[in-house]
Amino acid sequence: MIAQADDTLTIYERSKDGRRAFVAPSLDVPERPLDDLLPADARRADAPRLPEVAEPEIVRHYNRLSKRNFDLDTGFYPLGSCTMKHNPKLHERVAGLPGHARVHPLQDPRYAQGALELMWRLQDALGEIAGLPHVSLQPSAGSQGELAGVLLTRALHEDRGEHRTKVLTPDTAHGTNPATVTMAGYEVVKVVSDANGNVDLDDLRAKADEDVACLMLTNPSTLGLFETGIEEIERIVHGVGATLYYDGANLNAIMGISRPGDMGFDIVHFNLHKSFTQPHGGGGPGAGPVAVSDRIEPYLPRPQVVRRESTTNGKEPFYDLDYDRPKSIGRLRGFQGNYGVFVRSYAYIRSLGAAGLREASETAVLNANYLLAKLRDAGVAQYLPAAYDRLCMHEFVLSGEPMRRELKIKTLDMAKRLLDHGVHPPTVYFPLIVEEALMVEPTETETKETLDHFAEIVADILREAGEDPEIAREAPYTTPVRRLDEAGAARHPVVRQAMSGN
Amino acid sequence: MTRYTSATDADRAEMLAAIGVGSIDELFADIPPGLRLSRPLALDAGLSEQEVFEELKALAAKSTSAEDEISFLGAGMYDHYVPALIDSIILRSEFLTPYTPYQPEISQGGLQAMFEYQTAISELTGLPVSNASVYEGPSAVAAAGYVATAASKGSRFVISRGVHPHSRECLRTLAHAWGMDVVEAPLKDGVTELPALDDGVSAVIVQQPNFLGAVEDLTALAEEAKSAGALTIAACDPLPLALLKTPGECGVDIAVGEGQSLGNRLDFGGPSFGFFAATEALMRRMPGRIAGETKDVDGKRGFVLTLQTREQHIRREKATSNICTAQALNALAGVIYLSWLGRRGIVELVELMLQRTAYARDRLRNIDGVTQIHDRPVVREFAVELDAPVQRVIARCQEQGINPGYALGREYPEHENGLLVAITERRTRADIDRLADTLGAAVAAERQTVRARA
């Protein structure tokens, strides 16, 4: 697409006094003086300075903006920990059906049976995938699911008259885990990882005491490695009366192969915008349902979607919202959750079925291991070795430390140079325990050719750096903007359009 | 191989050989045998796209949507007209499918849209700093409470009974974890009456307009809070802010609210978005992503996520929030909608709703057996009390294709037969007249029945 000089104008800068896209329907009721309805001292003096543009200009503006975005439908997006798998196009069609899209959340349940049945069936399916029978769809995203999990833990212990103050998280944990712990009113205690990239069992034993409420774990971990000591971890944690919480961000590795409930986890959260194909939307929406064991069930958020069997012969079961939950932790959000996300995830699960979900995870793990092997074959491992010499699961972590030392380019530079090759870079500088980390998650929806091509690109960039490191250090060159002054943006933040009178 | 994966048998053989294992099974060797699922998941077999479509269509047919009835149901989410251009933009791959903009060079579209959205929210709320979205309205109130625990002294929240019941419940759920008390301020004649405040109050939370539709005096409430050293948090319905004195002007510290009215569908309650705006002083304590303007190495204008040190991926246990994925696509729909309405259009829209609401209120309170719960100024929603069992009245109306509104009794037992009626631009005078007639008939019939039973 040909860039235009005015491509960086904001919608406000395209405005002109008097232009408009919206025309209000005509007033069909008797007009009463404004002052009678809303006293002048309750009113703002000036209208909000929203844009003034007609429809063609709005469409053109946002269309051109969209072309300054790289996206999953366009190219390879191996962002570790994000599970950027294909978003099936059927899902927008079904989510847009009025019987899903235009139902009011407070509609009488008698008139919302389709929506409630869908939610119930999704709960049932997620419960089976997790191996824990009781599911709440309420949490809005993974973070809110984590918050639900720790609050459920608190409710369990308080109900038993226990007062605990700490939650354990591994040093590889995603930042949302410790942030959640603090938000839930606990103190974070870090557990270190061992040389194999697993939770250090000795350290766990030393730190697990009766003041610990919970251990939050991702399995496979954020290193893409299965916690081989999971059975011992379960014994240690339950042995001190703490709950075992499963961060479902990496569920894509094990669907239909192993279940967190069977591993002994009490609470599991799912990221529907990861394994279950809800489009990421540039930063949401998502959903973070939780599945829990019998002993945690009483504390689930309110309301719960339930199915009441008919007492009359031959009548359909009735799907309902159950508010009568005296031990519930209460609410984390309004209404019932991100229903539009449930529609898409449900369609996905119905499309794949048991065999399809298993095949998705098998292929995700196959693709990741293949890509790792291909990078090794391409000679990449000398500068970007795997952080741990093990089979990975659905993702793997490389360390750019040798690359930095010998080729004088950092993981950041590799990422920026990848942009010039039309792929999205992997996740950078996470997890924190690996120097110059590069986390790669191809997902199952990529072809072998795409993976081969990616390995070649990485090898090319390393070769180029060997000749002239400056190229990667100044990259990217071909993107809509080049490297940006983030320090300036943080020192003197400009977070809204300057307008006359500001 | 399913329709979304491409690994053929030949691919698989090549890949396994490259890895150096004999079978896919070997790739899962790290999973202890006792934890390997020995049976398929107890889920139905996968279906073709067509079959999935038919099933989802059948489920859709089992719900009554806003297309199937004339709805006056509001209470936090509203049946507004969503213009066609929104879908044509937000369903574009480039907006729909990317991740959070961690690589700004290839995310200028999303980042600039966030900047434009933040600007629009600042204009509506009169507060200089807005983030790029939070999940939705009620959890935004709790998120604002979390900011207060860090930014304000005190161990108590005072929250008005006029705040949405879901928001009050969210705050209580989280406040319990923070060891904060929550005290409810009652409504008197339809508006908030604050108790005496002392320096033990961390924040005062009110809603504008309140849940019963009444316009509150935010300036007076904020002054009371301020003199006790407490922050003021206002949960606001965004469209009425086009006419009402802004929270910023009133001395409010944090304005949050439910963004569904702005270009988003009902979707049985989500996804929508929450907005969160605050004073300059609170900027570094705000949750969520914030887009900022800057320049690139060539001096070209660009946008980045800024002040990231507030956030969980950097500050971890000391972050201002645990939020990661938010509601970016829905916020994009919001800013497109606000651009579509425009500076004049939003005023016209809300004035239209104001006039029709006044008309509806007038027609309903003149029905025998229907009284106003309060006579405060309202913008787009009002509350009446029925002299008849409200659930039965609603049922009768729905049988006639009219959804008359929300029954207040469960959350407001003091208004046992209360009904909250919402007006959007979709509800014409003819619809309102039909509401009045149908409601009138239903109330009369139920009063008759009650008398007959007595």
Add this chain to the structure above:
Amino acid sequence: MADPSYPDDLKYHPEHDWARIEEDTATFGITWYAQDALGEVVFFDAPDVGAEISKDQPYTEVESVKAVSDVFAPLSGEVTAVNETLADKPETINEDPYGEGWLVKVKLSDPSEVDALMDSAEYQATLD
């Protein structure tokens, strides 16, 4: 940004902070090593004048774009002044960490604590 330097007239704390002592008052800042590890400083969260700070405890934070760092007090005392120019130009900490990039001035509560601090050579020996 300056070349590595560790002036001889200063005292050093293992958490990469320096102190310039003048009888019973001192000026504190962070060392070249600390500002280099942090990257471009974008924000200094100044403590209040009058605040009591304790040796070996963090008394404030310094932020770069992608990191936050606690700043540790080398000595105990009461904050008498904070460097106001850093509000507008926090990058001064990178450019001149021992001069214009000073953070706070403190009235020492226990001057004998100085004995526990390192001199330039000792501190440099602790660095990689």
